[in-house]
Amino acid sequence: MPDMAVHLEEQQDPAKQEALRKRNIAFRLNLLFFATFILFSVLVVNLAYLQFVRHDEMKARETSMSSFSTLIAPIRGNIFDRNEYPLAYTESTQSLFFRFEPGQDKDYIVDLAKRVADVFATYGDPDAKPITAEEVIRRMDVGFDLDKKPTKQPGLISRPRRIKEGLSQREIAYFLEHKDEMRGLEITEESIRKYDPNTIAVQLIGYLREFSTASNQTASYLERYRQPNAEYLPDEYVGFDGLELMYQDVLRGKIGRKTYPINAQGRIVGQVEIEYPEKGNNLILSIDKDVQLAAEQAIEEHLEWLRSPEGKKYNEKGTEAVAGYAVAMEVATGHVVAMASIPDYDPNVWRGGISQEEYAEIQWRIANGAIRERYADLPDEERGRHPTSLVPPGSSLKPLSVLIGLNEGLITPTERYHDTGVFVYGRDQSRVRNAGGRGYGSLNATSAIRHSSNTFMAAMIGNRLYMSSKYDNPLDVWDSYMKQFGLGVTTGSGLPGESAGDPYYYKTAETSSKQA
Structure with a gap:
């Protein structure tokens, strides 16, 4: 009973009750201040995080929403x-x-x-x-x-x-x-x-x-x-x-x-x-304006000459020629000083937009026929009867053919060949003829180039290359030389749309024979 009396006495003591109440208030205030401090600290940390860590992201978001x-x-x-x-x-x-x-x-x-x-x-x-x-x-x-x-x-x-x-x-x-x-x-x-x-x-x-x-x-x-x-x-x-x-x-x-x-x-x-x-x-280009204009003018004048009566005497088919292409290079540097593709057009037509009529007028002149295939600027019903800018090299390949023959040991510089104007080969007796069927008699490599003898190239180089037993595939040998001289590969200029050309001899071998 004494303990209970003491407890009741403490509860009834006003001074002690007031002290207890103040302690409770102080505790609650301290707890509130502590909680506020924690919240404020979290807020400061978040603000610092946004300011320093996510600054760029927030700035971009602000800009996207307000500008x-x-x-x-x-x-x-x-x-x-x-x-x-x-x-x-x-x-x-x-x-x-x-x-x-x-x-x-x-x-x-x-x-x-x-x-x-x-x-x-x-x-x-x-x-x-x-x-x-x-x-x-x-x-x-x-x-x-x-x-x-x-x-x-x-x-x-x-x-x-x-x-x-x-x-x-x-x-x-x-x-x-x-x-x-x-x-x-x-x-x-x-x-x-x-x-x-x-x-x-x-x-x-x-x-x-x-x-x-x-x-x-x-x-x-x-x-x-x-x-x-x-x-x-x-x-x-x-x-x-x-x-x-x-x-x-x-x-x-x-x-x-x-x-x-x-x-x-x-x-x-x-x-x-x-x-x-x-x-x-x-x-600044390697192109020389004066050389370029001279090349373009030469093509235009030659096309005009081919269509003339005098040109018709030289080559009757040439009277239908409508386009020409030329590239001029410095031998010592390899710099291109002219690249002509005729006919051409005025590119100022593109400024401000181009009408369908204007485009129809120039559409076959836009492409650079010196580096890619370009069709003739002719009516639709005639275009298919004319070659594109991608054509076989023709007789310009003869010096390279002689070089292959000499380098591969197929011929010697002094070896003679009797040109009758025709060379017969294969089981089906296929024939290679000179222009006009003309025979040039005794030829060596030099005179064969001078007379542009088709039969010499076929008999002394092409046929010997095909008949040689030291080659697994003679066409691959021929193709390797073509590529070394830049035929059948791009130039590496980087010009858009450049064509590598057409190694047509592989297609000929499939449709006819490797000997052809």
Whole structure:
């Protein structure tokens, strides 16, 4: 009982009860402060983690939600001949763009389109094709026409739309002076590709087309434009063939960027930030303009001569020739100083888009027949009756044939052969004849080349190579020499679409015999 009395006494003691209550409050406050400290520490750690560890990720997410970037195409580098004569060059131009801004209703946009068309008509080039208000609002891509009737679904609201390139100085002055009245218009510097009007080596140099066109092609050499990370403007002109394509990355330069702040509706709400593009590098070729023009002129004059009465006396079939190709190289260096493919065309036709009629007119002249197969520029009903640019080497192969014979020990330099004008071989008595069936009598290797004797090459080299027992497959021996002289293989130039040629002798062996 005494213990219980003491306990009751403590419970009834007000001073002790107050002390106990204060201890409980202090404990709870300490617990609260400790919990707050823990929570605050966790918050600080998380903030530090986001700030230092995930900074780039958060910044990118913030940018994607609050801004929109458009690319600025760089000024393309120029292409010169070996003496720095410009063959393809870029000229700067000022282009007019439209972009959506808050407060632009349909009435304002229609009035703006009409006013822009009036400016073009008043201050633009009087010799240029006029751009109507209907065309202006179509290029503005707003989703309706001048009557405010719906058209096609517009593209991204935040993407500027090109209305016109190549503004005149008077047009530029007017738009800059009235920019506060014509909200949504901006002038941007762009570049236009031009080619020498003398059409110098046009197939070798190549041409440009819009990225939106290039990226939709299936050709393997245009695969770079189909990559998901390719940063190009849809209407940016890119290399589509020739050196323009081969050196696309060198000539293009570095892309620029405009970053616009936008709201949740995708409308621009602030000042643009600009990262300026860097101009592309220039390209100096081994091509010599004067040699190139001489080669092109020589082909054109020879084609004209073949069609003349005098040419018909020499070769009647030559009167139907419509194309010619030539490559000139420096013997000491291997540099190509001319590469001609005739007929050619004016590649400036690609600038600003090409109509179906214009393409139909040049489609058989675009390919470089000096490095790939090209069909004759003739009507469809006649084209199949003419050879392509891929033809057998003919008598130009005779010096190489003699070299094979000498190197393989099939003939000697002084060995004689009696040329009767015909050589008979095989079980079926197949025949090889000289041109016109003419016999040249006693020949050695040198005189056989001089007279272009088909029978000497067949009897003394081809047939002996076939009959020799030291070769498992004489065609492989022949083919190895062809490839050493660059026949049946690409040159290694890297030019897009280059053909390795056609080792037709393997097909002949399958359809006839190895001896043939």
